[in-house]
Amino acid sequence: MTKLEPSGPLALAGIRVLEVGTGSALAYAGKLFADFGAEVIKVEDGAGDALRHLPPLLAAAGQAPQSALNAWLSTNKRSVTLRGQSIEELAWLSRLAMSCDVVLDARALRQGVEILAHPVCRRSADIQSAKAPIEVYLTWFGESGPYSQFTGSDAVCRALAGAVHGSGAVAGPPHLPHDMQTGIVAGLGAFSSAVAALLGASDGSRRYVLSIHEAAFTVVEMEAGMVQDGRHPQARLGVNRFCTTHPGGIYPTKEGWIGLFAHTLPQWSALCVAIGRPELAHDARFVSGPTRITYADEIDAFLQPALLTRTAGEWFELLGSSKFPAVLVPTMDELLAQKVHRERAAFVPVASGATRFEGVGVPFPLGDAGPLRGGVAAHKGAHDNAYRTEEALAGAAGRTRAAEGLPPLRKLRVIDLTMGWAGPLAARTLADFGAEVIKVEGTQYPDWWRGTHFTEEFYQQRLYEKNSNFALMNRNKLGVTLDLAHPEGREAFLALVKTADMVIENYSTEVLPKLGLDYASLCQVNERLVMVSMPAFGIGNEWSRVRAYGGTLEQASGLPHHTGFAHNPPSLTSYAYGDPIGGWNAGAAALLALLVQARTGKGRHVNLSQVECMLPLAAPFLIEQSLCGKTSPRQGNAHPVFAPHNIYPCAGEDAWMVVSVADDAQWDALLDVLQAPELRLDPALSVVAGRRAQREKIDAVIAAWTRQRPADDAMHLLQRAGVGAGVVKPIGSVLEDPHLRSRGFFQKVQREHLGEYLATTPWFRESQQPLEISRVAPTLGEHSREVFSRVIGLTQEQVNALEKSGITGTMAARKRA
Known part of the structure; x- marks a missing residue:
């Protein structure tokens, strides 16, 4: 062959x-x-x-x-x-x-x-x-x-x-x-x-x-950024409780399940109106997400009965019409029938x-x-x-080795029109591989991960420069500001696009067309341009305008029906799962589209759906539904093959450990550590099928052993014996993890206004040493002058004129009324 x-x-x-x-x-x-x-x-x-x-x-x-x-x-x-x-x-x-x-x-x-x-x-x-x-x-x-x-x-x-x-x-x-x-x-x-x-x-x-x-x-x-900023509770808040806002979970309705995420005050107000309680919209206890989580039980007490008055489909339509982030939380059979995914060949x-x-x-x-x-x-x-x-x-590849530290994407330029987590993570992937990534923000509309509470303090104390999450997600990028609603701002932006290989954006689907900056417009100035867009459900379908956060994407994927324990409702993870998954997928799609561009010389628009990016995570359950016509009940922390496989309590408050036995050799090693003759003498337990059949008996023995020991000690005892085991670490302790610190995965860096913080390094390495961070995340408009001069040839006088008219700048400006 x-x-x-x-x-x-x-x-x-x-x-x-x-x-x-x-x-x-x-x-x-x-x-x-x-x-x-x-x-x-x-x-x-x-x-x-x-x-x-x-x-x-x-x-x-x-x-x-x-x-x-x-x-x-x-x-x-x-x-x-x-x-x-x-x-x-x-x-x-x-x-x-x-x-x-x-x-x-x-x-x-x-x-x-x-x-x-x-x-x-x-x-x-x-x-x-x-x-x-x-x-x-x-x-x-x-x-x-x-x-x-x-x-x-x-x-x-x-x-x-x-x-x-x-x-x-x-x-x-x-x-x-x-x-x-x-x-x-x-x-x-x-x-x-x-x-x-x-x-x-x-x-x-x-x-x-x-x-x-x-x-x-x-x-x-x-979560690591929130810990550094002192905004993380560093504790579980409960099933379907999200640490930055409430409601941010999954609720039963008259028929089906509805997923809700209310972050902003307008969103909370829209929800209050929809459930017939407009007087709660401006209750001082509920004006922000972080305060609402304090009153989550009280909110659920009036929210849950109200949601039972309509079906999930009716709530989806009603709340969607007011731009509230609400989605159906489908079972696998419902997901397989959803028209929007069928049309996109998901x-x-x-x-x-x-x-x-x-x-x-x-x-x-x-x-x-x-x-x-x-x-x-x-x-x-x-x-x-x-x-x-x-x-x-025959036909060996025969390539010589590239010099170490020579980034493969160093000849590429990417214009980054993203905000939050998913889009900036995708663009950061390209930056980590060496692309020149130019992040474009507006002084009146900066990346919302810089902050969303536009108080006097936000502007006077430059709080928009002090968010660790923004700093983590935007390393290795240049930062410029442009008012894209202004003709001169658009002109400068198009000049940047003309020099670029790619634009990546995660705005709401109606924003760029209104500005005259959709792909059809951009490819007029650069026909070989690749553009990656990444809305929740993709562009050009009946759900394209659905508002979504990372948790919304998780809800819409149906994964919560297969997370957690059967006695609980469909359960979210505690973080905005859809955001990093969307970012990983968009980064991979962007790299592949750039490779096609390099091979063909042609541009293209990659119309990504972040909900579809979540679906491979649901593949085991979707495939089971398709093949068997049903799915198995939620299994808690059991594994479909490994046994034992569970989370066990350890000595101390809220201390836990995973034990994951992948084969019979590990089982024998586990028995040596546990010194449990009642397990060794049972011949049925020598094979995985027997262990799965007696899971509760085995779990009780392991839990009795782990309760006597600190989690770290128990982990090391089992690991020395060759048993898969790991401490269930709270996010705060991960920042102090001896392994990650030894590898230099976290590095202390300095950034203007923010001071010293722990930055992460890329997840890939050429050697045992971490890749260097070439630059920390940009302050607002930090590189505008340099980029406008070097890339599009503006004179200092022209940049001064842009600053004077408010089209560019280095300080956040109050939004126009």
């Missing part, structure tokens, strides 16, 4: 990728490549990928049961089998790797980080060490630091990253989401790293190492043998560049013979 050459417009046609190792992060990264036309070769050992055992299972005559979830992850890939560990077999695998453009390697998740010293593409002595494909390695905790030798799992990483402790009932235990959700995030990271390296391929190949632990932290990065056909079902489409709509709408999952070893020929192994 010869290496594929571009035979069509798919974004990654002609790219050959090797996928070696195990885990959902690796599988999802490979899926993204395959569904955009790359030749992805998935290598499994004789036992097969552990993902093949994830329910729901497909039964086929004469074949071992196959996981439907794994089939969805494997669409459009080639499947080959590694026949043992002989020298000859490893030499074949090395030659196969050297024929590839990209190697995605997750062997460290099972074999430990020591395997990184033995790259799969360096096995043959006749291969020059200076030549190699792009390599992206997935690890649990990175190559260095106290946890680097830990036995990991998605749940352990998530717990140690602070992405578990805040969710759930006040008394606990906290909520653990399905493992797939952490895997999707890390998979997006691996894919983004590889695509960035492809964009910089003229420099040579690159090697990136990712920590799933650090990737998991990004979903709660906002659900795609998957074939595995004779079985057909629906899975989730890749949420990057690049038009003729992809993605493929569904596909076939090959049976294990289907392509073994095809990749054992000299022809298939």
Whole structure:
């Protein structure tokens, strides 16, 4: 089989990728490549990928049961089998790797980080060490630091990253989401790293190492900023209680569930009017979100009965008409029937043998560049013979290594029209890979993460420069200000766009068209421009104008029906989940669109839906609904395969630990630590099916042991024995985490007005050292003069005129009445 050459417009046609190792992060990264036309070769050992055992299972005559979830992850890939560990077999695998453009390697998740010293593409002595494909390695905790030798799992990483402790009932235990959700995030990271390296391929190949632990932290990065600003309660507030506002949860209605998020006073006022209680709109106790959370029980006492008077659909229409952030919270069958997703091809056909079902489409709509709408999952070893020929192994990538510290996107310019978390995170991804990102704000309308309470203090004390969340999300960017509603402001903006490779924006869908700055207008001045837009439900459909926050996106995805315990209502996580997921996806989509631009010279508008970005996290449940016609009840903190797998109480107040036993060897090691003869003497517990059947008995024994010990001590005892275990860390303690501090993941930096704070560093590394932060987040308009002069050639006199007329500036200005 010869290496594929571009035979069509798919974004990654002609790219050959090797996928070696195990885990959902690796599988999802490979899926993204395959569904955009790359030749992805998935290598499994004789036992097969552990993902093949994830329910729901497909039964086929004469074949071992196959996981439907794994089939969805494997669409459009080639499947080959590694026949043992002989020298000859490893030499074949090395030659196969050297024929590839990209190697995605997750062997460290099972074999430990020591395997990184033995790259799969360096096995043959006749291969020059200076030549190699792009390599992206997935690890649990990175190559260095106290946890680097830990036995990991998605749940352990998530717990140690602070992405578990805040969710759930006040008394606990906290909520653990399905493992797939952490895997999707890390998979997006691996894919983004590889695509960035492809964009910089003229420099040579690159090697990136990712920590799933650090990737998991990004979903709660906002919380780290709130801790530093003293705004975080650092405690669980309860099921469907969101620390910055109320109501911000999920409520039953006459029929169905409605998701609400009231942040601003106008939104709260609109809700009060809608439920027939307008007198509460300006009650002093309820005027801001942080004060309303104090009175959450009192608010729910009058809100819940009112919501039972109409159906969820009726509330959605009524509240939507007043621009209130409200959405339907669909079950999986309701979600699969939603017209807006059907029109956008969010659900795609998957074939595995004779079985057909629906899975989730890749949420990057690049038009003729992809993605493929569904596909076939090959049976294990289907392509073994095809990749054992000299022809298939010929044509090594042969790239020399790029110099370390040479950012792959350094020749690209991005105009950043984003606010909040999701959009700035996407643009920050491009900046971290070296793009020149120019963030455009208005002095009257700065990024709302600078602050939304426009008091006298806000302006006089420059509170808009003192928000740590803004500082975390906007590192490595230049900052300018322009009034885009003013003709001269638009003219200067268009001049910037003319020089740019990309514009990324997350405004409400009606804003840019009103300003005459939609894609149709921008591509008139720059026909090769790529633009990424990322509203809640995408542009051009009946729900395009729905207002949404990160929690709204989570509600609309249906995930809350599968989070937490069955005795609670559908349950949100404690953070704005949709924001970081939207940011990760938009960043990956932007990188891929830039690669298509580089290959074709053509621009395009990427019409992203942030709700669709959440749907891969719901894939296990959507697939189960499609295949079985129903979904299983919520399982709390149980795992679909691992046993035991739960959160256990430890000594001390609100102290918890995850224990995640992935195989029988870990079970034996756990028994050695617990010294529990009643478990060892039961032969039924020697296999996972028996342990799952007696989950409550096992959990009681483990909990009795953990209650006697501080969480950190218990974790280290189990980890030394090789058992997957991790402290369920509150977000405040994550900032002091010895592993992250040892790795330099947090760095103390100084910023004008804000002073010293802990900044995060990128989640990918070229070596064991963190990537440097080239610049802290810009103060308002900090780089306007420099950018306007260097990029669009304005004189100092012209910039002075813009400042005098209020079109640009370095201080926030009061909004016009």
